[in-house]
Amino acid sequence: MGIPKVSETVERLWNGWELRMVMLLSLFLQIFLILFGRRRKYTAGFWIGKLVWLAYLSADWVATFSLGILAQKIGYSETNRFNSNQGLIPAFWAPVLLVHLGGPDTITAYSMEDNELWLRHLLVLVSQVAVAFYAFARSWWSEDPLLFVAIPIFVAGIIKYGERNWVLRSASSKQCRNEMNELSRKFEEFSNPDVFEMTDEPVVGELGLSDIIDEAKFLHEADLCFQMFRVLFADLVLGDSIHLATHIFLREKTAMAKEAFKLIEVEMGFMYDVLYTKLTKIRSLRVIFRATTFLCLVSALLAFSLGMSRHNHAYLTAEIIISYLLLYGAIVIEIYSVVSLLFSDWAMLWLTGKRKPLFNYVYRTICSSGFLHNDKRWESKMAQHNLIRFQLSKGKSTFISLMKLLGKSSIQSLEVVGDDLKKFIFQYLSDKRRRYKSMKRSPDPGSNDLHGILSERGHQVIGREGCLGNLGWSVTLPDFNESLLTWHIATDICYHDDVRKHGGDAKNIPPNCKMSIELSNYMVYLLVDYPFLLPRGIGNERYIQTCSAVDDDAILLERIISGQHYSWDFGRTISKLQKSRRKVSVLCAGFKLARSLQALVTQDGWENERKWEMISQVWVEMLTYAASHCGWKEHARTLTRGGELLTHVCLLMAHLGLSEQCLTT
Incomplete structure (x- = not known):
């Protein structure tokens, strides 16, 4: 076979599989991100961080690239159906890419800068919806009997992509500051400096935590601390109304430093979820959206399966297999997202906040099962770098080359932050x-x-x-x-x-x-x-x-x-x-x-x-x-690497009132 023949074969093979490969690649990136996107919350692994970064940047590009190819290929397939080697491309592939662009729940932003660019993402949303609708419209007058399958997937795609933009906007600095201006009113009853003399029990009662079961009380205390963290993050001033209440919680844990650090770990986990994922407090509107998305995807799968059983379609076997993979993949990702939320600290906070025996029983059952309740937190490790030893080890070429290859050229070991x-x-x-003379300090x-x-x-x-x-x-x-x-x-x-x-x-x-x-x-x-x-x-x-x-x-x-x-x-x-x-x-x-x-x-x-x-x-x-x-924005950036001991210390200081943002009102 001559070179021209080989070139023609490769070109024909590429033209036939180009769209199929990028569709599968887009699905693979979504699966990878939902499995590994949230691991940054509790681990500083180099390879995980780099692979998640590569997948996060590639996912949107691949989905956008696929939409462009799809818009071209659909029109080509409609005008070339006389070719026995050419079949129809399912019209619902375009809205499936919208679902992919919506991204998994475990990662919406790779860094804080992504949140600030929410307006740009909104513009991309409008443009990609337009492209997907264009690709769908080119199939409208086709003989495809399963054209209607695309409609529920369109609904799911727009919901998921819109939700992503909403989450990015909510995590932006300006929006955080606007929301935090309303938070201080919740604690106005603690503006009296006499609160410093109160014991833990009256404060717990005033905050409505007295009837929370003991096993879950730390979650609600961490939520209170988290609200304070959001105020600090917005660079706003804290009065006695907030930080003295959190100080009382920590004061009671003086003999249990491990519990105080656990409180900070949960709080940092909440902040990570708000800044970088879709996993936040359970609200009725989001539950409705999530249920709608899931039902749309399931109905699309059932409709497609029913259409395949009637054998009145013009799809090739490869398109059928890929279609099933895309639909099943979207449903599995949605189920995984729901399960991740159900067994997260957010869900446990909501369960125990209902203060009902049945919900408390469910919480205890989940907590007793390590397999179910796996919302991991900080690994309690700190990196080590000894200047003299590291410099002297540079003479050992094997050691330093290996460290550079692993991307940890300055980390010699990881030590556990012990009790x-x-x-x-x-x-x-x-x-x-x-x-610190708390009772007599000046503003x-x-x-x-x-x-x-x-x-x-x-x-x-x-x-x-x-x-x-x-x-x-x-x-x-x-x-x-x-x-x-x-x-x-x-x-x-x-x-x-x-x-x-x-x-x-x-x-x-x-x-x-x-x-x-x-x-x-x-x-x-x-x-x-x-x-x-x-x-x-x-x-x-x-x-x-x-x-x-x-x-x-x-x-x-x-x-x-x-x-x-x-x-x-x-x-x-x-x-x-x-x-x-x-x-x-x-x-x-x-x-x-x-x-x-x-x-x-x-x-x-x-x-x-x-x-x-x-x-x-x-x-x-x-x-x-x-x-x-250190600024709070800088501390928030460390959350994507599993968190730093320095950030834990800074939050402990703030909750104890040792921060210049903790002033009298």
């Missing part, structure tokens, strides 16, 4: 709250303790220990990122020095040491990968210059962190590091700080446990400083 760390953070925030944040408390980034801890003279310089540097990297280097060196003094046995290191290392590595990970979550500065340049300084003295540092250099001392090491020409490197400053910290034990008579307790508290204070100086 001990949660308790440590929550107790520290509670202590901050007790130091001006600059004239009360709140502004000063939120500005603490380590000096309060060091001052309490009487070490401002020796260590104060490290936490009062103009650039927060410089302080962060300096303490990161110092914490790492102190750890290795302690291990060296214990003969290489890391098991005898105090518990606070592990928390300090984990928080230190986590904060540097944020600096490297997500600097927008931290206060502005030249952190990136400092990081690069410090990495270069590590390269300059790689042999010495390799011996120190590996425990091989058992006789090294700070004086000679610092003298060597001071010769570095890296102007904004903090490697030398980190060693100086480490020497001062170790001197607390060797010269000032401190217990090693006391030293690490202070270091861990400094890191928590840096964590809280960064959390409170």
